[in-house]
Amino acid sequence: xxxxxxxxxxxxxxxxTVSFFGYASEDAHSENKEEFNPKEMILHHVKDAYGMHIxxxxxxxxxxxxxxxxxxxxxxTTFMSSEFHHDYNGExxxxxxxxRFVNVHEKIYRLNDGETTVKYDAEHHxxxxxxxxxxxxxxxxxxxxxxxxxxxxxFLTTAKQYKKSGNYVPKGIASFMExxxxxxxxxxxxxxxxxxxxxxxxxxxxxxxxFIWINNIFGLIPILNGANLSGNxxxxxxxxxxxxxxxxxxxxxxxxxxxxxxxxVPVPMKIFLMPIEIVGMFVKPISLMIRLFANITAGHIxxxxxxxxxxxxxxxxxxPVSIAFSLFIGIIExxxxxxxxxxxTVLSALYFGMATEEAH
Amino acid sequence: xxxxxxxxxxxFWSLITFVILLFVLRKFAWxxxxxxxxxREEGIKSxxxxxxxxxxxxxxxxxxxxxxxxxxxxxxxxxLKEAREIKAKIIADAEEDAQAKxxxxxxxxxxxxxxxxxxAMAELKNHVAxxxxxxxxxxxxxxxxxxxxxxxxxxxxxxxxxxx
Numbered sequence: 001x002x003x004x005x006x007x008x009x010x011x012x013x014x015x016x017t018v019s020f021f022g023y024a025s026e027d028a029h030s031e032n033k034e035e036f037n038p039k040e041m042i043l044h045h046v047k048d049a050y051g052m053h054i055x056x057x058x059x060x061x062x063x064x065x066x067x068x069x070x071x072x073x074x075x076x077t078t079f080m081s082s083e084f085h086h087d088y089n090g091e092x093x094x095x096x097x098x099x100r101f102v103n104v105h106e107k108i109y110r111l112n113d114g115e116t117t118v119k120y121d122a123e124h125h126x127x128x129x130x131x132x133x134x135x136x137x138x139x140x141x142x143x144x145x146x147x148x149x150x151x152x153x154x155f156l157t158t159a160k161q162y163k164k165s166g167n168y169v170p171k172g173i174a175s176f177m178e179x180x181x182x183x184x185x186x187x188x189x190x191x192x193x194x195x196x197x198x199x200x201x202x203x204x205x206x207x208x209x210x211f212i213w214i215n216n217i218f219g220l221i222p223i224l225n226g227a228n229l230s231g232n233x234x235x236x237x238x239x240x241x242x243x244x245x246x247x248x249x250x251x252x253x254x255x256x257x258x259x260x261x262x263x264x265v266p267v268p269m270k271i272f273l274m275p276i277e278i279v280g281m282f283v284k285p286i287s288l289m290i291r292l293f294a295n296i297t298a299g300h301i302x303x304x305x306x307x308x309x310x311x312x313x314x315x316x317x318x319x320p321v322s323i324a325f326s327l328f329i330g331i332i333e334x335x336x337x338x339x340x341x342x343x344x345t346v347l348s349a350l351y352f353g354m355a356t357e358e359a360h
Numbered sequence: 361x362x363x364x365x366x367x368x369x370x371x372f373w374s375l376i377t378f379v380i381l382l383f384v385l386r387k388f389a390w391x392x393x394x395x396x397x398x399x400r401e402e403g404i405k406s407x408x409x410x411x412x413x414x415x416x417x418x419x420x421x422x423x424x425x426x427x428x429x430x431x432x433x434x435x436x437x438x439x440l441k442e443a444r445e446i447k448a449k450i451i452a453d454a455e456e457d458a459q460a461k462x463x464x465x466x467x468x469x470x471x472x473x474x475x476x477x478x479x480a481m482a483e484l485k486n487h488v489a490x491x492x493x494x495x496x497x498x499x500x501x502x503x504x505x506x507x508x509x510x511x512x513x514x515x516x517x518x519x520x521x522x523x524x
Contacts, residue, residue, distance in 0.1 A: 043363065046363065047362060048367060133368070134367070135372060136369055138370065141373045141377075145377065148377055151381065151385070155389035155390075155393070156388055162393060177393075178397065181390075181393055182397060203382060203390045203391075204382060206390050207378070207385050207386070232370060233364055233365070233366050234366040234367045234368075234369075234374060237366045238371050238375045238378060239374070239378065241375070242378065297363070
């Protein structure tokens with residue numbers, strides 16, 4: 001485990017470096033030695049993108065094109081992300097079904113009818129274009145599906161192992177997965193929800209735990225170039241929303257009474273507590289959403305910022321320091337992948353437990 | 361600001377993917393896996409319980425055995441005691457019997473001896489009487505054949521009588 005950790009951290013650093021060199025040289029050649037902008041580079045890596053950008057070789061980016069799916073007033077439009085030719089500055093205009101699209105900082109805009117180039121206002125927002133409904137298979141969606149395939153492979157194989165062995169003895173991959181599954185059951189679900197009701201929530205907790213964990217890990221694999229799915233607020237929002245829905249719909253009488261008419265306190269206090277409790281209902285899932293998003297994104301930003309130091313100081317002498325610190329943070333990040341998955345699952349379980357708790 | 365604004369497309373795909381993943385895993389992974397784990401835990405629990413039961417039963421059996429053994433031992437003891445008593449009684453009875461028989465036999469023997477003796481005595485008496493008569497007859501006959509001797513005898517007898 002330690003060896004693997006070390007290896008993946010080292011690779012993380014190496015690949016990021018390769019990618020940066022490419023990035024830097026591209027900047028240097030095409031944009032007349034424009035100053036290296038770490039903020040733009042970091043945000044570009046942390047945010048979603050339309051193609052799976054793998055590496056730059058001599059200023060030629062290599063990437064896996066992904067489908068872009070847009071819904072506009074005139075219906076569905078699809079094309080591959082490669083048609084933008086890696087441009088995300090709104091320079092390449094793609095014409096499809098009589099509509100013009102540009103990619104401005106990994107956001108697709110549809111140019112208003114008759115316009116041929118995108119114009120910006122003072123804050124660099126396009127003024128003559130609008131965002132269509134965007135259902136594109138971005139690199140985050142793509143990586144999410146890869147993670148789903150990996151998860152399905154792992155757990156369907158695990159399930160098969162039990163069926164095959166007949167006497168329920170875990171073998172092969174099952175002996176790796178069973179302790180984790182039993183951990184979620186015995187250390188998360190049972191203590192948080194209670195011995196009698198935890199079973200109902202087990203599928204959700206297990207799925208959330210492994211889904212977050214594997215995407216946290218994928219986010220650390222550098223060749224995927226920061227497919228930062230679990231550090232994307234849309235993803236964490238979706239999961240937190242599911243937790244919110246389940247909490248709300250499994251809430252019993254006691255739970256609602258607790259929110260609207262707190263038992264055991266005087267009436268003025270009840271009235272005072274009601275709005276607080278109602279806000280609390282929403283704050284809980286929102287905290288889940290922000291915690292996961294912020295932790296994962298922060299980790300990525302730190303590693304990227306440390307690597308950026310090399311290009312800010314424009315000397316290779318900083319590299320050992322940057323690499324050493326990135327390695328350190330990288331190892332911490334590997335621990336954080338599991339911790340954040342655990343925290344999200346524990347808190348979800350805690351909220352379910354509160355919702356289903358009986359009056360005492 | 362883009363960073364903290366959820367992108368609609370990704371929310372859409374995340375929700376759909378997550379829900380599908382949840383249902384697929386629930387049906388094909390979590391149910392069989394958790395079922396297997398629970399079954400095994402149940403199995404272990406029941407195996408342990410049955411082992412405990414077996415141990416208790418074993419203990420009971422042992423106690424039973426001990427008890428039965430104890431009972432058997434005390435029964436043997438009792439039997440032996442009884443046998444000994446019976447033996448003693450039989451010996452005593454036999455002795456008594458023998459004593460009684462012996463004394464009876466002795467009595468009978470004595471009685472027999474007595475009667476035999478009596479009979480013998482009677483016979484002897486008769487015999488003696490006969491003999492005496494015969495002797496007397498012979499003596500008388502002898503005596504009577506000699507007159508002088510008779511006179512002499514009478515005289516001696518008379519002389520004795522006067523002396524009396």
